[in-house]
Amino acid sequence: MHLYLHIPFCRQACHYCDFHFSTDLKPKTALVEALCREIGLRKDYLPTNRLETIYFGGGTPSLLTEAELAQIFETIHRHFTVAVDAEITLEANPDDLVRSASGPDPMGRFRKYANRLSIGIQSFHEPHLRLMNRAHTAAEAESCVQRAREAGFDNLTIDLIYGVPAGGHDIWKTDLDKAIALDVPHISSYCLTIEPGTVFGNWLSKGRLNAPDDAFGAEEFNLLVEALTAAGYEQYEISNFARPGMEARHNSSYWKRRPYLGIGPSAHSFNGLSRQYNIANNARYIRSLQKGEIPATVEELSRADQVNDYLLTSLRTKWGCDLTELTLLAGTDFQALRRKELNRLYGQGWLALDDRTLRLTEAGKLFADRVAADLFVMTDD
Amino acid sequence: MKHIRNFCIIAHIDHGKSTLADRLLEFTKTVADRDMQAQLLDDMDLERERGITIKSHAIQMNYTYKGETFTLNLIDTPGHVDFSYEVSRSIAACEGALLLVDASQGIEAQTISNLYLAMSNDLVIIPVLNKIDLPGAMPEEVKDEMVDLLGCKRDEIIHASGKEGIGVEDILNAIVDRIPAPKGNPDGELQALIFDSQFNSYRGIEVIFRVVNGRIRKGDKIKFMATGKEYFAEEIGTLRLDKQPKEVVDCGDVGYLISGIKVAKEVKVGDTITQTVQPSRQPIQGFEEVKPMVFAGIYPVETNEFEELREAMEKLQLNDAALVWEPETSAALGFGFRCGFLGMLHMEIVQERLEREFNMTVITTVPSVRFEVLTTKGAVIQVSAPSEMPDPSSIETIEEPFIKAQIITKSEYIGSIMSLCMDKRGILKNQVYLTADRVELQFDMPLAEVVFDFFDKLKTISRGYASLDYEFTGNRESTMVKLDIMLNGERVDALSAIVHRDKAYEWGKKLCEKLRELLPRQQFEIAIQAAIGQKIIARETVKALRKDVLAKCYGGDISRKRKLLEKQKKGKKRMRQVGNVEIPQEAFMAVLKIS
Numbered sequence: 021m022h023l024y025l026h027i028p029f030c031r032q033a034c035h036y037c038d039f040h041f042s043t044d045l046k047p048k049t050a051l052v053e054a055l056c057r058e059i060g061l062r063k064d065y066l067p068t069n070r071l072e073t074i075y076f077g078g079g080t081p082s083l084l085t086e087a088e089l090a091q092i093f094e095t096i097h098r099h100f101t102v103a104v105d106a107e108i109t110l111e112a113n114p115d116d117l118v119r120s121a122s123g124p125d126p127m128g129r130f131r132k133y134a135n136r137l138s139i140g141i142q143s144f145h146e147p148h149l150r151l152m153n154r155a156h157t158a159a160e161a162e163s164c165v166q167r168a169r170e171a172g173f174d175n176l177t178i179d180l181i182y183g184v185p186a187g188g189h190d191i192w193k194t195d196l197d198k199a200i201a202l203d204v205p206h207i208s209s210y211c212l213t214i215e216p217g218t219v220f221g222n223w224l225s226k227g228r229l230n231a232p233d234d235a236f237g238a239e240e241f242n243l244l245v246e247a248l249t250a251a252g253y254e255q256y257e258i259s260n261f262a263r264p265g266m267e268a269r270h271n272s273s274y275w276k277r278r279p280y281l282g283i284g285p286s287a288h289s290f291n292g293l294s295r296q297y298n299i300a301n302n303a304r305y306i307r308s309l310q311k312g313e314i315p316a317t318v319e320e321l322s323r324a325d326q327v328n329d330y331l332l333t334s335l336r337t338k339w340g341c342d343l344t345e346l347t348l349l350a351g352t353d354f355q356a357l358r359r360k361e362l363n364r365l366y367g368q369g370w371l372a373l374d375d376r377t378l379r380l381t382e383a384g385k386l387f388a389d390r391v392a393a394d395l396f397v398m399t400d401d
Numbered sequence: 402m403k404h405i406r407n408f409c410i411i412a413h414i415d416h417g418k419s420t421l422a423d424r425l426l427e428f429t430k431t432v433a434d435r436d437m438q439a440q441l442l443d444d445m446d447l448e449r450e451r452g453i454t455i456k457s458h459a460i461q462m463n464y465t466y467k468g469e470t471f472t473l474n475l476i477d478t479p480g481h482v483d484f485s486y487e488v489s490r491s492i493a494a495c496e497g498a499l500l501l502v503d504a505s506q507g508i509e510a511q512t513i514s515n516l517y518l519a520m521s522n523d524l525v526i527i528p529v530l531n532k533i534d535l536p537g538a539m540p541e542e543v544k545d546e547m548v549d550l551l552g553c554k555r556d557e558i559i560h561a562s563g564k565e566g567i568g569v570e571d572i573l574n575a576i577v578d579r580i581p582a583p584k585g586n587p588d589g590e591l592q593a594l595i596f597d598s599q600f601n602s603y604r605g606i607e608v609i610f611r612v613v614n615g616r617i618r619k620g621d622k623i624k625f626m627a628t629g630k631e632y633f634a635e636e637i638g639t640l641r642l643d644k645q646p647k648e649v650v651d652c653g654d655v656g657y658l659i660s661g662i663k664v665a666k667e668v669k670v671g672d673t674i675t676q677t678v679q680p681s682r683q684p685i686q687g688f689e690e691v692k693p694m695v696f697a698g699i700y701p702v703e704t705n706e707f708e709e710l711r712e713a714m715e716k717l718q719l720n721d722a723a724l725v726w727e728p729e730t731s732a733a734l735g736f737g738f739r740c741g742f743l744g745m746l747h748m749e750i751v752q753e754r755l756e757r758e759f760n761m762t763v764i765t766t767v768p769s770v771r772f773e774v775l776t777t778k779g780a781v782i783q784v785s786a787p788s789e790m791p792d793p794s795s796i797e798t799i800e801e802p803f804i805k806a807q808i809i810t811k812s813e814y815i816g817s818i819m820s821l822c823m824d825k826r827g828i829l830k831n832q833v834y835l836t837a838d839r840v841e842l843q844f845d846m847p848l849a850e851v852v853f854d855f856f857d858k859l860k861t862i863s864r865g866y867a868s869l870d871y872e873f874t875g876n877r878e879s880t881m882v883k884l885d886i887m888l889n890g891e892r893v894d895a896l897s898a899i900v901h902r903d904k905a906y907e908w909g910k911k912l913c914e915k916l917r918e919l920l921p922r923q924q925f926e927i928a929i930q931a932a933i934g935q936k937i938i939a940r941e942t943v944k945a946l947r948k949d950v951l952a953k954c955y956g957g958d959i960s961r962k963r964k965l966l967e968k969q970k971k972g973k974k975r976m977r978q979v980g981n982v983e984i985p986q987e988a989f990m991a992v993l994k995i996s
Contacts, residue, residue, distance in 0.1 A: 213952055258954070282957070287956075390949040390950075
């Protein structure tokens with residue numbers, strides 16, 4: 021089973037980010053307290069209490085102190101059995117790995133609790149880092165992986181952003197070269213999307229930022245796939261690349277319909293039949309947990325919802341979407357139900373069927389959402 | 402007969418007519434407090450919400466004055482230019498009118514034209530200055546206007562506030578004192594003027610009438626003179642809050658008639674009721690067939706809902722005699738109806754009623770007026786849809802309807818109103834200062850130009866001050882052309898429009914630009930072209946979509962993303978396809994928003 025913990029604090033706000041976080045760090049102690057209470061209250065949410073993966077996301081989990089990490093893990097161990105080979109990932113920012121001016125070297129505490137680091141490098145290009153308001157420099161982006169290795173982390177992943185509407189493809193090609201040179205086992209790479217409520221969203225509406233062009237983004241996506249495939253990575257999900265056997269086990273659970281428990285403000289959980297998500301507000305989250313209440317909204321999944329969720333997530337992966345599973349979820353022969361659309365998508369060269377498994381073709385990957393939606397089961401079908 | 406008073410209220414929208422009517426009903430105890438509901442006479446939800454009266458109603462009150470009891474028939478009138486014929490018939494049924502003017506707003510265009518109508522029907526006018534309790538009231542200035550307009554004495558103007566109940570008794574006394582009793586021959590042949598009808602789903606159409614001569618008895622065999630149809634007066638009576646059946650409705654009085662009529666079309670406002678035995682030789686003057694002025698296609702959003710739409714239209718027509726329609730097919734929109742409306746408000750009301758009362762969402766196509774086309778062969782064709790326009794080579798001339806538009810505004814907005822009207826091909830005919838800062842402007846304008854968001858624009862540029870009234874003045878020759886829109890070379894019939902040649906280029910350009918915003922990108926490029934005949938006058942391009950995939954899909958993204966895609970897919974299902982291009986329904990409405 022899989023456990024996600026959301027650490028909703030950042031030192032500064034990145035201009036593209038629409039995840040839930042706050043730059044007010046004062047309630048951190050109270051929040052950690054609330055996280056631990058939530059873990060205790062929801063220990064029976066998952067079908068078993070054996071954890072195969074734990075993931076600290078954010079926000080910025082690398083802001084957690086030794087004592088806070090200790091408190092959280094003490095709570096996890098009290099309520100769950102953590103598998104010996106569990107994958108325990110912690111998201112970290114390059115600046116937290118490189119700078120040790122404030123207090124003891126952070127690597128020690130990360131190494132003590134986590135065995136996998138996910139480093140938010142995003143770019144090696146200084147102007148892009150500044151545009152996105154990242155806290156680290158280009159030099160830190162390049163040196164942080166070395167620091168992590170020195171501290172004993174081999175299982176590393178880095179995040180990269182492409183499609184930044186400032187400059188040409190050369191910047192992205194150079195970024196890719198630098199990333200490949202770091203020789204990490206796993207890379208996640210996302211096309212920049214401008215979300216409402218972010219600084220970029222605001223700039224876009226005021227005309228201070230050019231809208232990212234989808235042709236530009238598509239070209240950079242193709243550059244990404246080409247470069248990483250040539251360097252020996254496999255694209256096992258639209259935005260995720262790994263050396264053989266180094267796929268992210270935690271994130272893969274989301275695409276394989278495995279139950280997961282999400283703890284913390286804005287965290288989502290899934291138990292096979294329903295999804296639920298906590299309130300995205302630190303103060304209200306803390307207040308609820310102080311009263312022993314979980315501030316969550318539950319969404320029961322209909323048959324159609326389950327089919328659509330499965331299509332949406334599985335088609336993005338190399339494992340693909342299993343027709344037998346689809347038919348079970350839909351309660352009717354899926355191929356017969358969607359024959360017309362399936363044939364059109366095969367003909368268009370976006371989708372392929374192999375051994376009762378639907379997979380996107382290379383061309384289809386750029387239209388993954390369209391393909392999934394075309395196959396969706398609608399309540400009024 | 403000497404104890405009957407028939408009157409109506411002339412007022413602009415928002416000047417408080419319905420509220421004052423409520424106070425009159427309360428004061429005369431026609432309605433008990435417990436039945437009181439704001440704006441009692443507006444019984445369509447739509448009317449109450451918009452605060453306007455769409456359909457007129459009548460109600461009877463008793464009022465005792467100086468020891469004598471009088472019967473007062475209040476004939477309520479609609480307050481919009483689309484319904485001016487109904488207003489004229491209501492006025493013809495009265496001997497007097499309350500002229501209600503908002504003390505903070507002054508007299509508006511609609512009020513003036515209705516007032517003139519009342520005066521030319523020799524109605525006695527009782528001027529009432531309403532809303533005198535409002536902080537923004539300017540009683541002296543507005544009284545100046547009223548005195549100028551009516552030639553009345555200042556002290557004849559009654560101060561009132563419908564909201565506060567001020568002046569209600571003065572008004573009732575004035576109705577009895579100043580308005581004459583009806584004249585007419587009670588022993589003559591029956592002549593009753595139909596001025597309204599309403600639909601009752603159990604009993605059919607209720608006809609509302611005013612007896613001008615003679616009397617009508619329950620059980621009489623009667624005849625409507627314009628339609629020639631004969632009926633049996635199953636039930637007659639007077640209208641209180643509820644219907645009160647009677648054996649006879651006498652000369653001069655107002656009443657209702659139920660005779661099993663199923664279709665509103667058979668009951669024409671302005672028609673005369675007489676008896677089959679000893680019928681009247683002459684109908685009451687002033688009957689006109691109501692003519693639709695604005696035409697548009699109405700299509701179901703879901704193509705398979707055509708039959709449901711037909712049923713809804715049929716039901717709507719039961720109590721909206723002014724609505725006319727016939728089936729129509731469009732290559733882009735499928736099966737639908739070509740509808741004729743009295744005006745733009747009427748069109749909006751039909752659309753909204755379809756939505757509210759029948760749960761039907763519809764696509765309405767570019768509204769058009771009715772053109773008269775003289776062909777080279779000498780035939781005259783009526784054209785009220787672009788698809789009916791003959792090939793340019795066979796057209797000799799085209800005539801379009803013109804109106805006299807009367808606009809009343811604050812003088813500071815004259816400049817912007819002039820440029821709006823001139824942009825709409827209007828010609829200023831007259832300009833009169835009503836007071837130092839209120840002006841009446843008269844324009845000669847093509848009706849076709851008023852059909853496209855003229856009223857909204859007028860309101861916007863005058864910050865809501867300007868008011869508009871218009872009347873049809875006749876057809877005139879114009880150089881009109883049919884403008885077509887093509888998507889990837891395929892003509893989209895539902896986007897065609899008939900426009901003036903001088904405006905065709907600008908129109909085509911703006912429409913192409915608007916469509917570029919509204920058409921979703923597809924995997925191929927879409928060429929949007931505007932054309933007159935074979936000649937392309939504007940072009941825009943929707944670029945091909947190069948990717949459709951969101952970067953992240955983790956635990957917290959799945960629900961939101963699924964819902965987003967499901968919503969998009971639902972929207973897509975509602976789109977229409979022309980050639981290989983998908984067109985969202987907003988695109989068909991875009992034409993209304995481009996000027």
